[in-house]
Amino acid sequence: MLLTLLTAVLLAQAAPRDGVAVAGVVQDQTGAVLPGASVTLSIAGPAAPVQTSTTDQSGAFRFDHVAVGEYDIRTEFLGFVPKSTHVRVGSRAPGPVTIVLAIEGVTQEISVSGSSTETSTSAESNLNAITVSGDQLDDLPVLDQDVVGAMSRFLDSTAIGTNGATVLVNGIEVNALALSASAIQQIRINQDPYSAEFMRPGRGRIEIITKPGGKEYSGTFNVRFRDSAFAARNAFASVKPPEQRRIVEGTLGGAIGDGTHTSFLASGFYDAQDNQSIVYAQTPDGTLNTNVATPFRNLLAAGSVTHQFGENNTGSFRFSHLYQRTTNQGVGGTTLPEAGFNHTDREDEATYTHQTILSRQLFHETRFLYGQEYEPRASINPAPKIVVQDSFVGGGAQNDQVRTEHHFTLVDALTWSPGRQTVKFGINIPDWSWRGNTDATNVGGTFSFSSLATYQLGRPYAYVAQRGDGQTLFLEKVVGLFVRDEVRLRPNLTIDLGLRYDWQNYFHDDDNVAPRLSFAYSPDAARRTVLRGGAGIFYDRTGPGPIQDLLRYDGEHLMRYVLTDPGFPNPIPPGESLAAQPASLVRLAPDVTIPYLLDYGVGLERQLRPKTTLAINLHGSRGYDQFRSRDVNAPPPPDYDARPDPTYSVVRQIESAGTAKSINLEVTLRGQATAHFNGTAQYSVGRASNDTSGINWMPPNMYDLSREYGPSDFDRTQVVELFGTVTAGAWMNLGVAFESYSGRPYSLITGLDLYNTGTANARPAGVGRNTLRGPAYASLDLRWSHEFPFGAAAGQPRSKRALTAGVDAFNVTNRVNDNTPVGNLSSPFFGQPISAQAARRIQFSLRVRY
Numbered sequence: 111m112l113l114t115l116l117t118a119v120l121l122a123q124a125a126p127r128d129g130v131a132v133a134g135v136v137q138d139q140t141g142a143v144l145p146g147a148s149v150t151l152s153i154a155g156p157a158a159p160v161q162t163s164t165t166d167q168s169g170a171f172r173f174d175h176v177a178v179g180e181y182d183i184r185t186e187f188l189g190f191v192p193k194s195t196h197v198r199v200g201s202r203a204p205g206p207v208t209i210v211l212a213i214e215g216v217t218q219e220i221s222v223s224g225s226s227t228e229t230s231t232s233a234e235s236n237l238n239a240i241t242v243s244g245d246q247l248d249d250l251p252v253l254d255q256d257v258v259g260a261m262s263r264f265l266d267s268t269a270i271g272t273n274g275a276t277v278l279v280n281g282i283e284v285n286a287l288a289l290s291a292s293a294i295q296q297i298r299i300n301q302d303p304y305s306a307e308f309m310r311p312g313r314g315r316i317e318i319i320t321k322p323g324g325k326e327y328s329g330t331f332n333v334r335f336r337d338s339a340f341a342a343r344n345a346f347a348s349v350k351p352p353e354q355r356r357i358v359e360g361t362l363g364g365a366i367g368d369g370t371h372t373s374f375l376a377s378g379f380y381d382a383q384d385n386q387s388i389v390y391a392q393t394p395d396g397t398l399n400t401n402v403a404t405p406f407r408n409l410l411a412a413g414s415v416t417h418q419f420g421e422n423n424t425g426s427f428r429f430s431h432l433y434q435r436t437t438n439q440g441v442g443g444t445t446l447p448e449a450g451f452n453h454t455d456r457e458d459e460a461t462y463t464h465q466t467i468l469s470r471q472l473f474h475e476t477r478f479l480y481g482q483e484y485e486p487r488a489s490i491n492p493a494p495k496i497v498v499q500d501s502f503v504g505g506g507a508q509n510d511q512v513r514t515e516h517h518f519t520l521v522d523a524l525t526w527s528p529g530r531q532t533v534k535f536g537i538n539i540p541d542w543s544w545r546g547n548t549d550a551t552n553v554g555g556t557f558s559f560s561s562l563a564t565y566q567l568g569r570p571y572a573y574v575a576q577r578g579d580g581q582t583l584f585l586e587k588v589v590g591l592f593v594r595d596e597v598r599l600r601p602n603l604t605i606d607l608g609l610r611y612d613w614q615n616y617f618h619d620d621d622n623v624a625p626r627l628s629f630a631y632s633p634d635a636a637r638r639t640v641l642r643g644g645a646g647i648f649y650d651r652t653g654p655g656p657i658q659d660l661l662r663y664d665g666e667h668l669m670r671y672v673l674t675d676p677g678f679p680n681p682i683p684p685g686e687s688l689a690a691q692p693a694s695l696v697r698l699a700p701d702v703t704i705p706y707l708l709d710y711g712v713g714l715e716r717q718l719r720p721k722t723t724l725a726i727n728l729h730g731s732r733g734y735d736q737f738r739s740r741d742v743n744a745p746p747p748p749d750y751d752a753r754p755d756p757t758y759s760v761v762r763q764i765e766s767a768g769t770a771k772s773i774n775l776e777v778t779l780r781g782q783a784t785a786h787f788n789g790t791a792q793y794s795v796g797r798a799s800n801d802t803s804g805i806n807w808m809p810p811n812m813y814d815l816s817r818e819y820g821p822s823d824f825d826r827t828q829v830v831e832l833f834g835t836v837t838a839g840a841w842m843n844l845g846v847a848f849e850s851y852s853g854r855p856y857s858l859i860t861g862l863d864l865y866n867t868g869t870a871n872a873r874p875a876g877v878g879r880n881t882l883r884g885p886a887y888a889s890l891d892l893r894w895s896h897e898f899p900f901g902a903a904a905g906q907p908r909s910k911r912a913l914t915a916g917v918d919a920f921n922v923t924n925r926v927n928d929n930t931p932v933g934n935l936s937s938p939f940f941g942q943p944i945s946a947q948a949a950r951r952i953q954f955s956l957r958v959r960y
Contacts, residue, residue, distance in 0.1 A: 129175035129470035130199060130527075134207030136169045136185055144169050144211065147187040153424050153465055154180035154196065154319070178473040178527040179465065182322060185209050193245075196296055196319060198234065200525075200532040200596060231630040233596050233606035234302035236642055237715045237725040238778045239312070240264045240790065241301065242833075244294045244321065249835050250845040251893035251918045253953065254381070255291040255334060255357060258316060263831060263849055264299045267824035268731050268772045268798055269314030269709065272805050273653035276308070276315045276540075279461075282477040282519050283540045286457055287318075288410055288430035290377035292330040292361045295321040303711070304628040304644035306594040306608025307523070309540060311648050311709045313729075323373030323416060327364035331958045333357070342949035344388055345926045351386035351401035371418045381408035387442030390945065391502035392938045394566055398502070402447045404438045422467040432457045438490070440509070443945050444502050448491045451507040457483040473525040483515040494679075495556040498565045499861050499870055500937030500944075505557075510550040511580075517543030535593035542587050545654050549580035549668060557678055560861050560870050561936040572868040573676035575688060578669040582661045587615045588651055594626070602632040612649040612704070616657050619703045622649045643712035650705040650737070656764060656805055663696040663762075670694040672759045672868040692753075694760040703766045708732040721782035726775075729796075733770030737805035740765055744812040745866045760868065768802030770822065789834010789846070798822040801879075809879075810872045811865055817878035820855070825880075827852040845893035845918075853887075854930065855880035861936030874935070884930040887947070893918045895955075911960050918953040 136147045147165040151173045160181070163171045176199050186192045195209055242250075242261065252260045258277065265275055277284055296319040303312030334357040343350040359379035366372040383406040391398045412430035419425060438450040459481035466474040491506035498504075523536030555575035559565040594608035608626035628644030662668040671691050673681055682688055713727035743753050743761035753759070774796030782788050801819040809818050832848040857879050864872035873879070895916035921927075928943035 129177050130204075131172055131174050132176050132181070132183075132197060132199060132204060132207070133170065133172040134183075134209060136165050136171065136187070136209045136211065144187050147171075147185055147211070150184045151176070152182050152184065152322075153418075153467075154182050154322075175470060177467045177470040178525045178532060179467065179475075183207065183209070184324075185211060187211055194295065194322070200232070200527060204230075204232065231598075231602060231604045231632050231637070231640060233305070233604060233628055233630065235630070236301070236303065236713070237640075237723050237780070238713060238727050238776060238792075239301040239303075240297075240299040242297050244292065244296065247291070247294070247297075248914070248957065249843060249893065249895060250833065251847050251891035251920065252291075253891075253918070253920055253951070254336070254355060254383075255332070255359060255379075257291050257294060257297060258287055258318075260847070261297050261299060261316060264792075265316070266300075266311075266313035266729075266774075267822070268733075268770070269311040269648075269707070271310055271314065271650045272705075272737060273651055276310050277318070278315065279318045280320055280463060280477070281317075281475075282461065282463075282479050282521055284459070284479070284519075285481065285483070285515075285517070286432060286455075288412060288432040288457060288459055289318065289320065290359050290361060290379050290410060290412065292332055292359060293320050293375065293377040293412070295319045302606075304606065304608070304626045304646040304709070306592040306610040306624070306626045306646075307534065307538070309538070309590055309610075309612060309648065309651070311646070311707070311731075313709075320414075321361070321363070321375060323363035323365070323375040323414070325365050325373065327362075329360060329362035329960055331360040331960075332955065333957075334359075334953060334955045336951060336953045340952035342924045342951075344949050345928075345946045346390050346399070346944065347388045347401060348399045349401070351388075353385045355381075355383045355385065357381045366415070372415065374413065374415045376413040378411040379408070381406070383407070387438070388945065389442060389444075389446060391444040391446060392562060393446075393502050393504075394562065398446070400447075402438055402441045402450075404436065404441060404450075406437075407433075407435045409433045424465045426461075426463045428459075428461040428463075430457075430459050432459075440507060444500060446502055446504045448493075449495065449503050449505060449507050451487055451489045451509045453485075453487050455483070455485045457481060471527045473527075475521070475523055475525075477519075477521040479517075479519040481515075481517050483513070483517075485513040485515075487511050492554055494554045495552075496559075496565075497556060498559045498562055500932045500934040500939055501562050501565075506554055508552045508554055508556055510553070512548040514546040515543055517541060517545075530598040532596045533593070536591075538590040538592060540588050540590065541651075542585075542589075543654070544583070544585055545658070546581070546583045547658055547662075549576070549582070549662060551580075552576040552670075555681065557676070557681070558868075558870065560863070562938065568678045570676055570678050570681075571674065571863040571870055573673040573681040574671065574868070575681075576668055576670050577688065579667045580662065582658055582667070584657060584661055585615070586654055586657060587613075589613050602637060603629070604631075605629045606644075608646070612651070614651050614704070616660065617652065617698070617702060617704055622704055622706070623647075624649055624706070638717035640715040641713075642715060643710075645708065645710035648707045648709055650707070652737070652805060656737075659696040659762075660698065660764075663694060665693060665695050665758075670759075674863065674866055674868050692757055692759045694762065695758055696762045696764070699763050699765040699767075701766075702764060703735050705733065705735045705737055705766055705768075707770075708734070719782070721788075722779070723781055725778040725780075727778070728773075728775055730773045731771065733768070733800065735766035736768030736770055736800065736802050738765055738768045738802035739763065739806060739808045741808060741812050741867055747813055750865045762808070764805060768800060769819070770798070770800035770802075772796060772798035772822070774798075783834075786836050786838045787834055787846075788837070789832070791834075792829075792831040794829045795827065797827065798825040808869070810859075810869075812867070817873075817876075820878050820880040823854065823856075823880065825855055841896055843895055845895070847891040848889070850888040851886065853884040856882050856884055856930050856933050858882055858933045859935065861934040870936075882931075882933055885928045885943070887927050888925055889921045889927065889947070890923055891918065891920045892922055912958075914955075914957040914959070916955040916957070918955065920951045920953070921947070921949060924950040 298317040300312035336355040338353040361377040363375035386401040414428035416426040434455045441450040489507040493506040495508040496505040520539040525534045557570040558572040592610040610624040624647040626646035711729035776794040780790040829851040836844040863870040899912045927947035932939040
């Protein structure tokens with residue numbers, strides 16, 4: 111950080127103080143310009159204004175000499191709803207900003223799309239990105255205000271790493287989203303997909319920007335309610351269970367003192383979910399089909415304070431407290447009520463962000479997060495766990511553990527904009543965490559049976575139990591360095607060069623250098639057509655799970671015993687002890703490395719009309735050194751009888767020997783497609799293949815991997831997405847979300863432990879992995895809403911007060927979307943689905959803005 115600041119000072123002394131211009135036009139919903147509108151430019155967040163302006167007779171505004179950085183443009187006009195628009199300024203002027211204000215009391219039409227509906231050769235203006243504002247989300251069907259879940263449909267599974275999708279809030283990576291829905295200003299996916307600033311590709315990254323506090327007191331109060339009385343019965347429920355969900359959520363923000371330098375934003379929610387899980391299992395007494403209550407409680411309290419230190423420095427502090435409690439977790443499908451567990455999670459986070467304009471060409475930002483987490487789990491029943499594959503899971507959950515964590519995240523970057531280029535470099539520490547875990551899982555043991563018949567005969571194929579010291583403490587370190595240079599070679603040609611270095615401890619792989627490159631070229635004088643492409647190397651990271659396994663299953667601390675063909679209910683013959691049995695190990699392969707992904711793409715973007723664009727993109731990836739696990743002490747062929755080293759049981763070796771590839775053609779139409787529909791329609795067709803299902807996956811036959819390469823678990827041949835609104839008058843504001851995709855692959859297995867490893871995942875002879883296909887999926891969601899304005903506050907004629915009533919319907923057609931059928935030949939449910947996605951649900955909402 112000190113080196114970055116020193117560099118900034120030296121560059122500031124030599125840099126010319128030019129800056130760029132930010133310009134645009136303000137219109138109403140009919141396209142008519144609004145002269146005399148007040149327009150304010152501020153550093154992103156609740157900061158004092160940098161510049162103010164008023165639109166001219168043509169509705170245009172302009173800010174000159176704007177330094178590199180992130181900004182908010184707030185626009186106000188008497189009789190219209192004020193609006194805040196986020197812009198990013200680089201080495202050159204961003205494209206003209208078109209700001210559309212809605213009349214007070216008239217629902218605003220929206221565009222669920224990228225940051226604009228105009229073509230641009232900027233590196234971050236790719237038109238297959240998805241950007242949605244908080245106001246736009248209010249008009250769309252979003253179940254239980256789960257905005258991240260609603261937007262996750264646009265993520266690409268090939269771009270998601272071992273540690274899951276990357277979620278960033280205000281530019282800093284978070285473990286859990288401790289954020290109220292109404293505090294969100296904008297959500298972005300796949301913007302600037304090859305940027306060296308980030309560890310993973312844009313298709314595996316969700317970026318969230320929160321709302322500023324502002325200079326005027328304002329807020330939002332939301333109530334959302336669902337009840338099974340208004341829902342259809344799930345296809346696998348014998349009777350419709352009594353369910354209910356209640357969400358109370360809101361924000362309050364404004365000035366502190368005279369509002370010149372300091373503002374605040376408080377937010378929070380209380381989420382009470384009284385849902386039920388559906389058990390559909392086959393027991394010795396027959397088919398069991400029942401509903402089990404699984405109540406869930408979720409509480410968030412958060413607040414932020416932002417202060418401007420002089421003209422060029424802005425600091426923001428944010429704190430959040432998140433508490434979650436779930437009862438009977440894990441119950442449902444073939445898992446009986448007795449095998450559930452209770453789970454609580456408490457997470458506290460504090461974030462500080464500081465932005466400094468060192469000169470008109472130098473911008474420095476530091477973002478720091480510290481968090482702590484406490485997460486205990488407790489089984490409802492202490493009895494041994496009974497697993498009869500794809501028939502029923504009974505006994506106890508055997509899932510008792512306590513996880514603790516203290517972590518911090520740091521981003522420190524300097525942006526320098528000399529002439530026609532923008533150089534940004536810095537350090538990114540996405541995770542530096544002290545983690546602890548007290549593992550008491552499987553103390554009572556787990557018996558596994560191939561079928562109901564073997565269960566009734568008392569002949570399990572495996573018994574797993576743990577003894578010893580289950581406490582692990584370790585420090586996980588993940589560090590990244592990056593530099594990127596966006597160069598405008600000509601007015602119609604831009605290239606973005608980047609280089610990133612990633613490192614994590616425990617995996618001795620220190621040469622993870624990742625080059626990135628992208629370009630955008632407009633061949634026509636009007637610049638209505640843009641050819642865009644890019645490629646880059648993206649390294650993975652393991653997350654804490656594999657590191658914890660390496661430490662606890664080292665042969666000295668926690669002993670994991672895997673016995674094949676044990677007795678039942680006593681797994682060990684009389685006179686013998688469990689401690690005398692061989693224990694399992696987890697270790698790294700001698701040649702293990704961090705996996706990496708070559709991600710590439712090329713696309714053609716075309717401005718069809720002023721508010722409509724079409725983008726056609728071909729996207730592909732190649733995965734190298736992909737993670738998998740293998741039992742290197744498995745009984746060898748041809749008899750698969752005894753383990754080579756009898757002093758150990760399973761020796762799980764974490765390897766990086768897998769491969770993956772994908773190819774995808776995507777067509778995106780967005781903007782004002784018709785006179786009444788505004789949104790995004792996206793169709794994609796492609797394939798994804800690999801020979802591993804992740805770092806914890808092990809093949810059935812450890813000595814023959816020739817049939818493991820096949821369709822990826824997440825492969826979907828065709829996908830259709832539609833997101834937007836239909837507006838046709840004050841009372842016709844309809845949000846629409848439609849999703850449809852081809853069935854995912856799954857494997858055919860015998861349900862037998864043919865290789866004597868303690869896992870009954872053997873496939874029939876000659877059958878490869880993921881050779882079967884599940885059912886297709888389709889769902890239509892709708893939201894109708896209407897605003898009832900109730901006046902303006904005294905002395906604040908431009909502030910908005912309104913009550914919005916809304917009704918959402920999810921899976922409107924009540925289509926039965928079955929989940930993946932059972933592929934186990936030994937199961938009584940073979941070839942049948944045993945669960946389905948939710949049936950039609952109705953959600954009611956009230957929102958007050960003040």
